[in-house]
Structure formats: C-alpha cells, structure tokens
Amino acid sequence: MSRATTTLPGDPPGGRRAVAVWSIGVAVYFVAVIFRTSLGVAGLDAADRFHVNASALSTFSILQLLVYAGMQIPVGLLVDRLGTKKVLCLGAVLFTAGQLGFAFSPSYGTALASRALLGCGDAMTFISVLRLGTRWFPARRGPFVAQLAGLVGMAGNLVSTLVLARLLHGLGWTPAFAGSALAGAVVLVLTLLFLKDHPEGHEPEPFPHHGAAYVRRQIAEAWREPGTRLGMWVHFTTQFPAMVFLLLWGLPFLVQAQGLSRAGAGELLTLVVLSNMVIGLVYGQVVARHHAARLPLALGTVAATAVMWALTLAWPGAHAPMALLVVLCVVLGACGPASMLGFDFARPANPPERQGTASGITNMGGFIASMTTLFAIGVLLDATDDDYSVAFSAVFALQALGLTQIFRLRARAARRERERLVASRVETVHVPAA
Numbered sequence: 431m432s433r434a435t436t437t438l439p440g441d442p443p444g445g446r447r448a449v450a451v452w453s454i455g456v457a458v459y460f461v462a463v464i465f466r467t468s469l470g471v472a473g474l475d476a477a478d479r480f481h482v483n484a485s486a487l488s489t490f491s492i493l494q495l496l497v498y499a500g501m502q503i504p505v506g507l508l509v510d511r512l513g514t515k516k517v518l519c520l521g522a523v524l525f526t527a528g529q530l531g532f533a534f535s536p537s538y539g540t541a542l543a544s545r546a547l548l549g550c551g552d553a554m555t556f557i558s559v560l561r562l563g564t565r566w567f568p569a570r571r572g573p574f575v576a577q578l579a580g581l582v583g584m585a586g587n588l589v590s591t592l593v594l595a596r597l598l599h600g601l602g603w604t605p606a607f608a609g610s611a612l613a614g615a616v617v618l619v620l621t622l623l624f625l626k627d628h629p630e631g632h633e634p635e636p637f638p639h640h641g642a643a644y645v646r647r648q649i650a651e652a653w654r655e656p657g658t659r660l661g662m663w664v665h666f667t668t669q670f671p672a673m674v675f676l677l678l679w680g681l682p683f684l685v686q687a688q689g690l691s692r693a694g695a696g697e698l699l700t701l702v703v704l705s706n707m708v709i710g711l712v713y714g715q716v717v718a719r720h721h722a723a724r725l726p727l728a729l730g731t732v733a734a735t736a737v738m739w740a741l742t743l744a745w746p747g748a749h750a751p752m753a754l755l756v757v758l759c760v761v762l763g764a765c766g767p768a769s770m771l772g773f774d775f776a777r778p779a780n781p782p783e784r785q786g787t788a789s790g791i792t793n794m795g796g797f798i799a800s801m802t803t804l805f806a807i808g809v810l811l812d813a814t815d816d817d818y819s820v821a822f823s824a825v826f827a828l829q830a831l832g833l834t835q836i837f838r839l840r841a842r843a844a845r846r847e848r849e850r851l852v853a854s855r856v857e858t859v860h861v862p863a864a
Contacts, residue, residue: 506790657779667832705763
C-alpha cells in the first residue's frame with residue numbers, strides 16, 4: 431500500500447524562525463522604498479533647489495526607474511546564482527550611498543547621479559525578498575507572503591509621506607535626507623549579522639552555471655513561459671498609475687491643479703498608502719484561497735482606476751470635489767496589490783532555480799510603464815502650460831496597451847499552468863506504509 435504526501439518534497443516548514451529571517455529582508459526593502467519615494471514629498475522643493483522645470487524634475491524619477499527596470503533581469507540572475515544575502519547587502523550599500531549623495535548634491539547633475547545609484551540599490555531588494563519568501567515558507571503561503579512584503583513596502587511609502595516630509599520642512603534638505611540615510615546603515619548591519627538564505631536542511635540543489643550560455647538560457651527559458659510574460663503585463667498595467675502619483679506627480683497635481691494645500695495633498699497621498707495596505711491583505715488572502723481570482727482582481731483594478739481618472743480629469747468645474755479625490759486615492763491604493771498578482775502568474779510557470787530571473791522579468795513591467803508615464807506627463811505639462819487633464823491622459827494609453835497583451839496571453843498561460851499542475855500530480859511522491 432502507499433499514501434500520497436500532502437506537501438511537496440523539500441517544502442520549507444515556515445514558523446517563527448522563517449518570520450524572523452524574512453523580516454530582516456523585508457526591512458531592507460522597507461528602507462529602500464522610503465528612499466525611492468522620498469522625492470515624491472520633495473518634488474516642489476527639488477524644483478526650487480535645482481532650478482528645474484517639470485520635464486527636468488521628472489528626469490529624477492525617470493532615471494531612477496530606468497536604472498531600476500534595467501537592473502531587474504541582472505538582479506534576478508544574481509539572486510539565482512549568489513543567493514539573497516549577498517545581493518541584499520550590495521543593494522543596501524548602494525541605495526544608502528545614493529540617498530546620502532542626494533542629501534549633499536550641490537547641482538542637478540550630481541543629484542541625478544545620486545538618484546541613479548539609489549535606483550541601482552533599490553532594484554536589488556524586492557526580487558531578493560520574493561526569493562527569501564520562497565526559500566523559507568511553504569509554497570501555499572506564496573501569494574500571501576508576497577502581498578505582505580508589498581504591504582511593508584507601502585509602509586515605507588507611508589513613512590516617507592508622513593515622517594520625511596515633516597523632517598524636510600522642519601530641518602531642511604540636507605539634514606532630512608542625510609539623517610534618513612542612517613536607516614540604510616542599520617539594515618545593512620542586520621543583514622550581515624542575521625540573514626540566512628535558507629533554513630538548514632533545505633539547501634537548493636546545485637545548479638550548473640556556465641557564463642554567458644547560462645545567462646542566455648535562464649532568460650530565454652523564463653521568457654518562453656506564457657505565465658512569465660502574462661505576469662509582466664499584469665504588473666505593467668496595474669502598478670504605474672499609483673506609482674506615478676506617489677513617486678512624483680501626485681503632490682503637484684493636487685496642489686497646482688486641484689487647489690489643495692500641501693497638508694491636504696499629503697493626507698490624500700497617505701490615503702493611497704493606507705488603502706494599499708488594507709487592499710493588499712485582502713488580495714493576498716483571496717488569491718491564497720481562490721487561485722482563479724488573480725485575473726479578475728487585476729482586470730477589475732485596471733477598470734476601476736481608468737473610470738476614476740476619467741471622472742476626475744473630465745470634471746467640469748475648476749477643481750474636482752474632495753469626495754471624488756478621496757475615492758480616486760482609495761482606488762489607486764489597489765494598484766500596488768494588483769501588480770503583485772503578476773508574480774502569482776510567473777511563480778508557478780518557472781522552476782525554483784529560475785524564480786529570480788522570472789521575477790525580474792515580471793518586475794520590469796510596472797517600472798517601464800511608470801518611467802514612460804512619468805516622462806510623458808512631464809513633457810505634456812511643459813507643452814500645454816501645465817494642463818494636468820491632458821498630461822494625465824497618458825495613463826489611458828498605457829492601460830490600453832497592457833490590456834491588449836493580457837487578453838492575448840491569458841488563455842495560453844492558463845493552459846500551460848493546467849499542464850504543469852497535471853504533471854506535478856502525476857509526480858506526487860508516494861511513501862510506503864510501515
């Protein structure tokens with residue numbers, strides 16, 4: 431006689447130790463998000479400090495995201511090859527140096543270089559945290575753990591919105607940014623001392639690396655999976671509206687186009703972050719229990735976002751009513767959790783030794799969309815004498831592109847995922863009865 435085991439062979443046990451180790455990795459990501467979004471509360475100050483217009487101001491975030499997006503596949507390969515600890519340590523060194531350099535930048539050029547360095551370090555954090563979660567927690571916990579990591583990242587955005595903004599206006603540019611850089615040094619020390627790539631007895635099987643051939647094979651095989659590409663386009667279509675709003679253009683839009691005070695605009699930015707945290711928990715639990723809910727949740731988020739932006743931009747009065755802006759910000763809060771669903775398409779489509787590479791490809795999507803939209807809004811604002819209704823219409827073009835690709839790939843990805851599920855059931859381990 432034989433009986434089938436209910437867990438996959440080699441599935442990590444989870445537990446308190448897993449939570450403790452994973453929390454260190456998430457702390458690094460938390461600090462990286464604080465640094466990444468710090469410009470969102472300092473956009474107007476940066477324009478005054480460096481004497482730049484809207485297009486030049488958007489270049490800060492565009493360059494940062496360009497570096498971030500460009501690093502995703504290399505970082506995924508590094509994580510697959512070197513492990514989480516080494517990549518997170520390198521990332522912490524780079525984003526801390528970037529934040530410190532931004533604090534003391536005397537000119538626009540040096541400030542740009544600092545943001546690029548920050549983007550390079552930031553790029554190394556999230557994929558590493560996703561990999562850490564798969565190494566320490568059972569596979570069934572994957573969607574919830576990923577959403578929880580995203581939630582902690584949004585908490586970093588909240589710190590940037592509430593704490594760093596006050597430091598900036600209370601202490602000034604250099605003390606605020608230099609002081610915040612200390613957090614990077616703290617998480618670097620914690621990572622060096624306490625983080626482990628995997629629990630004892632769950633070391634990954636050795637996987638041969640053969641230079642450029644290995645790199646090409648990893649990328650090609652990950653890209654060949656429809657689930658990887660579908661995950662990238664889900665991430666592309668869902669993430670960017672909120673990121674563009676929080677990273678740079680939300681505060682100017684609310685102050686200059688909607689006539690709010692900086693304090694009022696800051697409260698609405700905070701609402702986006704709080705909404706993100708609540709919805710992230712809901713999405714994580716729903717997908718963990720109902721895997722088929724992934725695509726409906728993503729498409730529903732895109733539709734709701736498009737409707738709310740259309741209503742806000744087309745409002746006939748000089749300013750949209752506060753109630754509409756509040757609902758817009760609540761809906762924008764769903765964009766981050768919806769983007770995390772992209773990883774839930776890529777994860778089951780790739781074996782463990784290719785998870786970092788596949789996550790890197792997926793993570794590129796939203797940041798490419800954000801970078802494109804940031805640039806388009808800056809150019810359109812300069813071309814239309816700060817007409818935010820025209821500038822923010824760029825959101826609809828990117829959503830249309832992403833939806834086209836999602837509908838093109840969804841059936842193929844679903845069929846491939848069913849094939850993998852059937853194959854895994856056939857290969858279920860049978861343990862002889864005593």
